[in-house]
Amino acid sequence: MDGRVIAAESKPWQNPSAQPFISLRGVTKRFGNFTAVSEVDLDIYRSELFCLLGESGCGKSTLLRMLAGFELPTTGSIRIDGEDMARVPPDRRPTNMMFQSYALFPHMTVEKNVAYGLLREGLKKSQAYERARDMLRMVKLEKLARRKPDQLSGGQRQRVALARSLVKHPKLLLLDEPLGALDKKLREETQFELIKIQETLGVTFIVVTHDQDEAMTLATRIGVMKDGVIEQIGEPREIYETPRSRFVADFIGTVNLFGGKVDVAAPDMMRLDLHELGPVLVPPQTGLTHGQTIWGAVRPERFSLSRARPENTQNAWEGVVEEMGYIGHMSQYRIRLANGVLIRVSQSNRLRDEDPISWDENVWVSFNPAAFRVLTE
Amino acid sequence: MRGWFLPLAVLFGFIFLYAPIVSLVVFSFNESRLVTVWGGFSTRWYGELLRDRQILSSAWVSLQVAFWSANLAVIVGTLGAFVLTRFGKFFGRLLLTGMITAPLVMPEVITGLSLLLLFVSMELTLGWPAGRGLTTIIIAHTTFCAAFVAVIAQSRLRSMDESLEEAARDLGAGPVRVFFDVTLPVIAPALVAGWLLAFTLSLDDLVIASFVSGPGASTLPMVIFSKVRLGVSPDVNALATIIIGFVLVAVIIAGWLMRRAAKRDIG
Amino acid sequence: MNWRRALVIGIPMVWLGVFFLAPFFVLGRISLAEAIIARPPFTPLFERAPDGTLEIIASLENYRFLIEDALYRNAYLSSIRVALVSTIFALLIGYPIAYYIARAPEPKRSILLLMVILPFWTSFLLRVYAWMGFLRSNGVINNALISLGIIDAPLRMMQTDFAVYIGIVYTYLPFMILPLYANLTKLDGALLEAASDLGASPMVTFFTITLPLSLPGIVAGSMLVFIPAIGEYVIPALLGGPDTLMIGRVLWDEFFSSRDWPVASAVAIVMLFLVVAPIMWLQSIQNRREID
Numbered sequence: 012m013d014g015r016v017i018a019a020e021s022k023p024w025q026n027p028s029a030q031p032f033i034s035l036r037g038v039t040k041r042f043g044n045f046t047a048v049s050e051v052d053l054d055i056y057r058s059e060l061f062c063l064l065g066e067s068g069c070g071k072s073t074l075l076r077m078l079a080g081f082e083l084p085t086t087g088s089i090r091i092d093g094e095d096m097a098r099v100p101p102d103r104r105p106t107n108m109m110f111q112s113y114a115l116f117p118h119m120t121v122e123k124n125v126a127y128g129l130l131r132e133g134l135k136k137s138q139a140y141e142r143a144r145d146m147l148r149m150v151k152l153e154k155l156a157r158r159k160p161d162q163l164s165g166g167q168r169q170r171v172a173l174a175r176s177l178v179k180h181p182k183l184l185l186l187d188e189p190l191g192a193l194d195k196k197l198r199e200e201t202q203f204e205l206i207k208i209q210e211t212l213g214v215t216f217i218v219v220t221h222d223q224d225e226a227m228t229l230a231t232r233i234g235v236m237k238d239g240v241i242e243q244i245g246e247p248r249e250i251y252e253t254p255r256s257r258f259v260a261d262f263i264g265t266v267n268l269f270g271g272k273v274d275v276a277a278p279d280m281m282r283l284d285l286h287e288l289g290p291v292l293v294p295p296q297t298g299l300t301h302g303q304t305i306w307g308a309v310r311p312e313r314f315s316l317s318r319a320r321p322e323n324t325q326n327a328w329e330g331v332v333e334e335m336g337y338i339g340h341m342s343q344y345r346i347r348l349a350n351g352v353l354i355r356v357s358q359s360n361r362l363r364d365e366d367p368i369s370w371d372e373n374v375w376v377s378f379n380p381a382a383f384r385v386l387t388e
Numbered sequence: 389m390r391g392w393f394l395p396l397a398v399l400f401g402f403i404f405l406y407a408p409i410v411s412l413v414v415f416s417f418n419e420s421r422l423v424t425v426w427g428g429f430s431t432r433w434y435g436e437l438l439r440d441r442q443i444l445s446s447a448w449v450s451l452q453v454a455f456w457s458a459n460l461a462v463i464v465g466t467l468g469a470f471v472l473t474r475f476g477k478f479f480g481r482l483l484l485t486g487m488i489t490a491p492l493v494m495p496e497v498i499t500g501l502s503l504l505l506l507f508v509s510m511e512l513t514l515g516w517p518a519g520r521g522l523t524t525i526i527i528a529h530t531t532f533c534a535a536f537v538a539v540i541a542q543s544r545l546r547s548m549d550e551s552l553e554e555a556a557r558d559l560g561a562g563p564v565r566v567f568f569d570v571t572l573p574v575i576a577p578a579l580v581a582g583w584l585l586a587f588t589l590s591l592d593d594l595v596i597a598s599f600v601s602g603p604g605a606s607t608l609p610m611v612i613f614s615k616v617r618l619g620v621s622p623d624v625n626a627l628a629t630i631i632i633g634f635v636l637v638a639v640i641i642a643g644w645l646m647r648r649a650a651k652r653d654i655g
Numbered sequence: 656m657n658w659r660r661a662l663v664i665g666i667p668m669v670w671l672g673v674f675f676l677a678p679f680f681v682l683g684r685i686s687l688a689e690a691i692i693a694r695p696p697f698t699p700l701f702e703r704a705p706d707g708t709l710e711i712i713a714s715l716e717n718y719r720f721l722i723e724d725a726l727y728r729n730a731y732l733s734s735i736r737v738a739l740v741s742t743i744f745a746l747l748i749g750y751p752i753a754y755y756i757a758r759a760p761e762p763k764r765s766i767l768l769l770m771v772i773l774p775f776w777t778s779f780l781l782r783v784y785a786w787m788g789f790l791r792s793n794g795v796i797n798n799a800l801i802s803l804g805i806i807d808a809p810l811r812m813m814q815t816d817f818a819v820y821i822g823i824v825y826t827y828l829p830f831m832i833l834p835l836y837a838n839l840t841k842l843d844g845a846l847l848e849a850a851s852d853l854g855a856s857p858m859v860t861f862f863t864i865t866l867p868l869s870l871p872g873i874v875a876g877s878m879l880v881f882i883p884a885i886g887e888y889v890i891p892a893l894l895g896g897p898d899t900l901m902i903g904r905v906l907w908d909e910f911f912s913s914r915d916w917p918v919a920s921a922v923a924i925v926m927l928f929l930v931v932a933p934i935m936w937l938q939s940i941q942n943r944r945e946i947d
Contacts, residue, residue, distance in 0.1 A: 393751075394751055394754070394755055395755070397748075397751035397752070397755075398751055398752050398755045400748075401748050401749075401751065401752040401828075402752075402770065404748065404825070404828075405770075405771070405774055405825070405828065406770075406774075407789075408782065408785035408786055408788075408789055408825070409774065409777070409782070409785060411785065411788060411789065411795055412781070412784075412785045412788070415788065422793070425793070425798075463666075464666065464667050464670050464671070465667075467663055467666050467667045468667035468671070470663070471663060471664050471667060475660070475663075475664065478660075478664060480664070480668060483668075483676075484664075484667065484668055484671070487668075487671040487672065487675050487676055488667065488671060489938075490675070490935065491675060493882045493931060493934050493935060493938070494886075494931060495883070495885065495886020495887075495903055495926065495930070495931070496886060496888065496903075497886055497888055497903045497906045497907060497923070497926075498682075498886065498906075498923045498926060498927060498931070499678075501682065501906065501910060501919060501920065501923050502678035502679055502681065502682040502923065503674065503678050505678060505681045505682055505685055505916070505920065506674070506677055506678040506681045508695050509681050512695065527674055528674070530670075530674075531670070531671065531674045531675050534667070534670070534671070563659070564659065588776055591778070592778055592779045592780070594779075594780055594889055595888050595889065595903075595907075598911075599910075609778070609780050612778075612780055612781070612784070613780060613889070616780070616784050616787070616893065617892070617893070619787075620784070620787050620788050620791070624781070624784060625788075627781070628777075628778070628781040628784070628785070631777055631778055631781065632777050635773070635776045635777050638776075639769070639773065639776070643769075
């Protein structure tokens, strides 16, 4: 992604001696019998834009609220910039939060909303309003400073909320579904604006979202959550290309999942026996033994379609195009194999074929062995 | 429910609601002492009303009681509602929930009698309150009005976006500051409604005040009741007309203010 | 737990504890005493015996009296009957109004709603008084009927149970209409269209769709009328006859006319357990259901 190239040395999570800025150890939160967050260990580094991604009820918001201080962990510790947060109330934490509902004070003007936090710091009124005005200029809302929140559009409200949470220069900004209430087009524009602001100010961001596209676009790293547990932490590319579990593979994007066993696990070659596809040859991988139960994941775009049998691979199957959907930049296919298994395939429309593959055609589906991801969980 | 039945039923309903009030007003301008026989237009009953020291002084008592009861009820009721909606679990929560809603269903005769017996017992053992009068009526009214204020405040506090308070906390305000900076301004309209309701309920109450008042502290309903018990009397009609007039004017002003506020919000 | 939190909890807790809860203990204690002519007019609960120890003097005499005297039993039963009949009438009159307002277009709807609430803000006592002028033998209704030639002699309406029903329905009608209205506005108009699309006549639609869905509103409104009606004093005192027995009135007379504080207390205690407790129990069940 342009403008967002992170050099290897600027990826502190790859450097074992780097000091994490925020560190969670064994953080658990129970509400009665319900465990919202379970034994979470997490390190986040300075100036990261970390996304917590998961479905509603997975515990991501609870985790965020524990960082802000609205909930206290049942067990475990949270440190921000080396300081233990256990006894620090929300109003004394070096964090600020942007709420999902924006939580703009309805009885105060835009500039009063933004200046509120500065006044609580004990800043003089004139100074506070000046800094509030500067912040509003940055989010291009200086003209609306005297309006009340209910006289603003959704996008403008979102920017006021952002300005208000940034004006105190927090060490850590927590954003709860920051773009959730915006429509699709505005959301895409705002994503990049958010990245720009984050890079300009160098503030560490933690964003909670259920939208995987948003997480992929924004994040330096993503933590995928399910049932109170972080299933996988990694850079967007890592999460997508090498998911660690069936849940992550299925949750991020679409995927074809297969079940089966390891047939041959030799150092120079590996053969799997899959229920749906039969024998498949894949690059050798350590840690697998003969007879072990495994799952395989292949992204739809990693399949190729052709009318003739591809020559250079054994991993090819014959089938019929059952469904096809044209969505502009790409087309999606559902291929029914001879044994009844459905395979999802997507093909880029970058090369406009004179004669694209269409309904009811007999086709060959194949993949490059490198595209096959073996999962053991 | 289409056709003639529904509008007719509604018309009948509104006639039922308003006919007695209209006749009350009409006969307040009746020359005759017989309230139901028209004897020509006159305003003599208004004159008599204004010369009636007992009515005037009891009206003053009622206004004082209603004003202070409404103030205290808003404080007690709002604090109760706030504690129940924002404090999570605490010792005695169930008790407070019960105590704050029970006055709503408690028959007035029971509330009145039990409070009187309390005041008498307190006077015997503690020496306070010495006798009964304004203070005891205010205490009694505050107690039952607080329940109504609490219901209104509670529903507003529940519907209020709690992240507003969290946002203020997050921006560095302590809990007390949050209450006065954010919670109170946001629920203020509900509290105004609660205050008005408490004021009206207190002005209206006859039964509880009759139990807990003492000599020299008769409220307006008590005086009206003793007059009305003996039969209809035209100066009560005049009083009713004045009260209805006040309510109408207040409603019109409130409606006008609300419409103006709505217009300003749009513009 | 800090002192500020304790203070905020403490204010409503102490106020209601002292002025709402404690009175019931005093009430219970005096219901066990005996009436005497003194100040205060009841025997003390503790008495110092000649040997210096404290003796508790308590008797269930007042409760036995309540059970043996048919007057009290009849008063309890007739209170429930009067409240029930009035509630049904209020529902029959209130439902069409609430339905009509809920279906009315906007400016009309607000005005009608205001007209329902408006009488509530005028004095309750004066509204009951208005009916005295209406129902008397030389009142507005009788005069009108006689001058129209429908009747020859005035109907006796004042000082009857009928007048009490009218008084209660009239006073508490807004409490019936408002919850019904709140419920009926939430009713999705598409449901009614769907029903008629599937072949239901307006009548059938009303009884199979609207009525069952408005049941929570009916229950809420009925409670708001029934509960205060049961303990009502002013309406039976002004509109009812000497034979209109209602428990609130019996208690009042026991206290103000007979000056028998202990018996009045016992009446109140029985009323509390017979009438108020079941209602509070019902309400708590309803609340719990709403939370679920």
